[in-house]
Amino acid sequence: AQSVTQPDIHITVSEGASLELRCNYSYGATPYLFWYVQSPGQGLQLLLKYFSGDTLVQGIKGFEAEFKRSQSSFNLRKPSVHWSDAAEYFCAVGPPSGGYNKLIFGAGTRLAVHP
């Protein structure tokens, strides 16, 4: 079955510390991969996406993610977290043929940032 797992429900880091949010997926073929961020009371904003090519993807707000086919993972990273990064983060996968209606979302990781 196709699925997305975000093992960490909550993560707390100190401002300035590095961050890694995990995402593992189960999919029949190499999917399209996405990371979204959702601030409280708002909709989702796309941070970055991977379709093909270089497995290290740069996104907005200083985030990057690395696709590892052998591990079926697409972990999100940031070298130095800012207080404004506190939000919920969602990993999603979709078919290589595209189509947002086919995206499968993880349950999310809620990030808290200590000053």
Add this chain to the structure above:
Amino acid sequence: GAGVSQSPSNKVTEKGKDVELRCDPISGHTALYWYRQSLGQGLEFLIYFQGNSAPDKSGLPSDRFSAERTGGSVSTLTIQRTQQEDSAVYLCASSLDFNSNQPQHFGDGTRLSIL
């Protein structure tokens, strides 16, 4: 200028009542999507529109849910005879067309609470 606008932002209603949720997409966006976000879960796709037609309604959870889009613009999601399990945040998104290479833009959602 706007982004995707959803109304109302919050709705509280009694079980058994009908509700209508509205989405005003970005001008010129032909694709419009509805998602449901239940507490502690990721997004669940409901339906999408390309223009005024809905090629994929597969995500609608029951026949109490329906959606329409007129004039290729505003969409309404209607839930009839609401149940407590319908309580969730309903998110709308739009994109230039139905193509994963075009970014989705999300509204801030309607938080629906069924008493």
